[in-house]
Amino acid sequence: MGLLSKKDAKLITDPLTDNNPITIQVLGICSALAITAELKASLVMGIAVLFVLGIGNVVISLMRNIIPSKIRIIVQLIVVASLVIIVDQVLKAFAFELSKTLSVFIGLIITNCIIMGRFEAFALGNGPWKSFLDGIGNALGYAVILIIVGFFRELLGSGTLFGIPVLGDPIEKTGVYSIGYENNGFMLMPPMALIIVGLIIWVQRSRNKDLIED
Amino acid sequence: MAVNTDKNSYTILFAIAMVVVVGSLLAFTASSLKPNIDENKRMEKQQNILYAMGINGNEGSGDITFVSTDVVADEFSSNISEQLVLEYKDGKIINQYTRQEFMDSTDEDKGIEPYLIDIKKQQTRAKEGKSRYLPLFVGQQDGKIVYVAPIRGKGLWDAIWGFVALDKDMIVKGTFFDHAGETPGLGANIKQRYFMDDFYGEELLTDAGVFKGISVAKGNNDPKNEIKDDYEVDALAGATITGDGVSAMIKKDLKLYLPFFQNLKTKTN
Numbered sequence A: 001m002g003l004l005s006k007k008d009a010k011l012i013t014d015p016l017t018d019n020n021p022i023t024i025q026v027l028g029i030c031s032a033l034a035i036t037a038e039l040k041a042s043l044v045m046g047i048a049v050l051f052v053l054g055i056g057n058v059v060i061s062l063m064r065n066i067i068p069s070k071i072r073i074i075v076q077l078i079v080v081a082s083l084v085i086i087v088d089q090v091l092k093a094f095a096f097e098l099s100k101t102l103s104v105f106i107g108l109i110i111t112n113c114i115i116m117g118r119f120e121a122f123a124l125g126n127g128p129w130k131s132f133l134d135g136i137g138n139a140l141g142y143a144v145i146l147i148i149v150g151f152f153r154e155l156l157g158s159g160t161l162f163g164i165p166v167l168g169d170p171i172e173k174t175g176v177y178s179i180g181y182e183n184n185g186f187m188l189m190p191p192m193a194l195i196i197v198g199l200i201i202w203v204q205r206s207r208n209k210d211l212i213e214d
Numbered sequence B: 001m002a003v004n005t006d007k008n009s010y011t012i013l014f015a016i017a018m019v020v021v022v023g024s025l026l027a028f029t030a031s032s033l034k035p036n037i038d039e040n041k042r043m044e045k046q047q048n049i050l051y052a053m054g055i056n057g058n059e060g061s062g063d064i065t066f067v068s069t070d071v072v073a074d075e076f077s078s079n080i081s082e083q084l085v086l087e088y089k090d091g092k093i094i095n096q097y098t099r100q101e102f103m104d105s106t107d108e109d110k111g112i113e114p115y116l117i118d119i120k121k122q123q124t125r126a127k128e129g130k131s132r133y134l135p136l137f138v139g140q141q142d143g144k145i146v147y148v149a150p151i152r153g154k155g156l157w158d159a160i161w162g163f164v165a166l167d168k169d170m171i172v173k174g175t176f177f178d179h180a181g182e183t184p185g186l187g188a189n190i191k192q193r194y195f196m197d198d199f200y201g202e203e204l205l206t207d208a209g210v211f212k213g214i215s216v217a218k219g220n221n222d223p224k225n226e227i228k229d230d231y232e233v234d235a236l237a238g239a240t241i242t243g244d245g246v247s248a249m250i251k252k253d254l255k256l257y258l259p260f261f262q263n264l265k266t267k268t269n
Helices: A006-016 A029-034 A039-062 A069-094 A096-110 A113-121 A128-158 A175-179 A190-207 B008-053 B072-079 B099-104 B119-127 B187-191 B193-197 B240-255 B258-268
Strands: B080-089 B092-097 B132-141 B144-154 B159-166 B172-179 B215-217 B232-234
Touching: A006 A128, A029 A096, A029 A128, A029 A190, A039 A069, A039 A096, A039 A113, A039 A128, A069 A096, A069 A113, A069 B008, A113 A128, A128 A190, B008 B072, B008 B132, B008 B144, B008 B159, B008 B172, B072 B080, B080 B099, B092 B099, B092 B258, B119 B132, B119 B144, B144 B240, B159 B240, B172 B187, B172 B193, B187 B193, B187 B240, B215 B240
Parallel strands: B215 B232
Antiparallel strands: B080 B092, B080 B132, B132 B144, B144 B159, B159 B172
């Protein structure tokens, strides 16, 4: 990577694996449970968080020397909330269809603890460029887990991917349904997301023993 | 940095400055974009009403597609032959206005296009003991007259609403549902075509003319939805509360129109 120094590149690649926001930092679990019943929603949420976390981290980083430490959490909250509201309003005015798709995610983004977590842990102590990379990296790490969970929940729960049936028709009994396979409606319930995240954590820690805490 | 960011006076000044800056920024954005947003919402309402009537851009069995925003105004005026407003109070319809009469009136909450009537506001009016204005859009489907009525209720997280097209016997000829913030992949699926299409042909009245409504029911043993007189459609997995909300708003809001349809029947008989 010519553009990024080795240290900078690590800011992006670390959250994808050994410092993943969901499986290692245990941030953003709530939205990982709420919206991963289908792959499309997981993807949209991942992209939305990418934007907000990337820009928000830069804004907080630029303000880091003037933010009074006593009210820093409120300041962070206001920055992310106003960012999200402004984007929402602009979309409503100029890309109405898109804003309809995204509207349900607005509340989830503001309350997403990854965003506050990265502001607090990284952007307050680092420069804008580093903070930007950290934001992008963490958002990607978050999106990867969301997409894995969404893939399994939609496939096993509804037999579709991105809304397209891939296992046949459950009512007409075609495809794998003809040999007695049934969709597992339980996969659509939020607890199953937790179990899938648990399985991911298991796989990850058994491959990299350094991650296991005593 | 020369400023001591730990001082109380600095903290208070910072807070005040931030509130002023953020507040005016948000107010400026909201007010400068309002005309655009209102126009988009107006077109969306027309698209929704037309969708419920069966005038849409749907192809095959994919996602829902509205008529495009370029033509929606023309389509709306050519397909909706009349926008009636019924004035409802205590189980009776006490007045009926045509679009022109309603728009010409200068009374409170009147004087607007009937399709812009705010259902939430009307529900509040009813709670305050005032009469309630019920819009009803008259159009045609396959050569027969259909009436489109708006409905509004509560989902799991936020408001849900929709439009239902009915023929003169209160048999459903099309629906449109939407929501403000139901869970994606679960409750948000009320906006999917397979859910809306299930309502087509369902009856709201018993043979004796008693209003039954339509329930979104689990385990109604009719997943293909072939039985149209069971007052039930198949529920969405993992979206019990949203489904109950849909049942409730159909029962509550469409029942208000019952006197109008009874009237229609006595007139034609």
